[in-house]
Amino acid sequence: xxxxxxxxxxxxxxxxxxxxxxxxxxxxxxxxxxxxxxxxxxxxxxxxxxxxxxxxxxxxxxxxxxxxxxxxxxxxxxxxxxxxxxxxxxxxxxxxxxxxxxxxxxxxxxxxxxxxxxxxxxxxxxxxxxxxxxxxxxxxxxxxxxxxxxxxxxxxxxxxxxxxxxxx
Numbered sequence: 001x002x003x004x005x006x007x008x009x010x011x012x013x014x015x016x017x018x019x020x021x022x023x024x025x026x027x028x029x030x031x032x033x034x035x036x037x038x039x040x041x042x043x044x045x046x047x048x049x050x051x052x053x054x055x056x057x058x059x060x061x062x063x064x065x066x067x068x069x070x071x072x073x074x075x076x077x078x079x080x081x082x083x084x085x086x087x088x089x090x091x092x093x094x095x096x097x098x099x100x101x102x103x104x105x106x107x108x109x110x111x112x113x114x115x116x117x118x119x120x121x122x123x124x125x126x127x128x129x130x131x132x133x134x135x136x137x138x139x140x141x142x143x144x145x146x147x148x149x150x151x152x153x154x155x156x157x158x159x160x161x162x163x164x165x166x167x168x
Contacts, residue, residue, distance in 0.1 A: 001035075004025055004027070004035065005035045005038065005039055007025060008021050008025060008032060008035050008036065008039070009036075009039055011024060011025075012036065018032055018033065018036070055099060055100075058099055059096065059099065059100075062092055062095060062096050062099075065092055066089060066092045066093070069085055069088045069089045069092060070085075070089065072085045072088075073085035073086065073089065
């Protein structure tokens, strides 16, 4: 089986279709599909191991660099030298955080409808213009602050007027 999978891998990676590979090896398409699935799982495990080794080496290197930078900071007398070493240490820490996936995504500022530079203009369609005004009035208070959204949930019975629940 190992030899078949190796040969299937070679043929598949050289551009053969799954049907062609299955025919060449004398196996069913489902058997070949299982072989390729097993190969992909092996590749995934190998890549994870390789990636983990790379991360470990990089973290070790960063730890040694940070130790050297802290030694340089401790030996510094002048303020400009200390500032430079602090900058180096911060860059090392940023690199470590990115490597470990600890860097937070950049905050994206979102504008409300009232902050948009060019407001939406609906002219000519009075019904649509009225709907836009009503929506803005519901979403924002008189001073332009956003109102909290409190969804009204109606049961099908309440919509049809058949709500038998006691009312407060």
